[in-house]
Amino acid sequence: MAGKVLCEASKLYNILNQYTHLPRLAESNYLCLIDARAAESYNFSHIITARNAKWDSDGKFIMPLDVDVESMRYIIVYDSSTHSLSDSGPAIDCADSIEKASQFPVQILSGGYEKFSALYPFLRTQKILYSIRELESLNPYPVEILPGKLYMGDYRQATNLQILKDLKMNALVNVSDECSLVFKKANCTVLHIRIADSSEADLIASFERMCVFISSHLNTSSSVLIFSALGVSRCSAVTMAYLMHHLKYTLKEAWNHIQKCKANMRPNRGFVQQLSDWELQTLGKRVTDISEPNY
Incomplete structure (x- = not known):
């Protein structure tokens, strides 16, 4: 079990903006960003490339089929405003499910969507699906x-x-x-x-x-x-x-x-x-x- 750690907003900002010849977001095993908020909030606005968490009938997180947890370099989860690993809420619940299979610690965004979107409003979007070509054509920030x-x-x-x-x-x-x-x-x-x-x-x-x-x-x-x-x-x-x-x-x-x-x-x-x-x-x-x- 890899465990859980907090991820500061500036760290996620830098993770999103890494590139070599192309943005690293286009790499299939680079980042899995999960929005654990309710679907209504997610659909209104979320962090670029984030996918909305899905839950089964027992309230347990369902990992997307196209995500290889073991090989994923960064798995970052956020909800509205979690600030501590001792908090309770959907981000913690989601991370608890993922960490059992992850090679690297599952990261929980400190301050959640509220803090990140206030600091980096230009990285908010309503877009849900990205093709590889769209990911490759993103313009990373400094x-x-x-x-x-x-x-x-x-x-x-x-x-x-x-x-x-x-x-x-x-x-x-x-x-x-x-x-x-x-x-x-x-x-x-x-x-x-x-x-x-x-x-x-x-x-x-x-x-x-x-x-x-x-x-x-x-x-x-x-x-x-x-x-x-x-x-x-x-x-x-x-x-x-x-x-x-x-x-x-x-x-x-x-x-x-x-x-x-x-x-x-x-x-x-x-x-x-x-x-x-x-x-x-x-x-x-x-x-x-x-x-x-x-x-």
């Missing part, structure tokens, strides 16, 4: 690094006016080679650092400037998006540098935090060395051994 404040993404997301509007974006750190007129239309302040995604590129020289820019906007309750061309190397290095500067994280702590938010992040080897040098500069010593395989 991942959330500091809830409601700091985001990390790619150039395509940064030039999507709807995404910038939905996330109430005020400032952008552009670590790509391109610049777009979209940023002016979105009324965003932009710091553009032109640097190649090369192990020889000198990114550390701009860390201080970028950290000051990010902090100045976060301190005024603005939201900031850090992005690079593909959202994998340059932006993740800059985001780690900010966490090390602002929260005094070690490189290892910053790395683990970003990896939880975006599974396929990967600064190039040159940037990893510069982050190690930045750790020495910000903390006064090297704490993280970058010779370990994880880096």
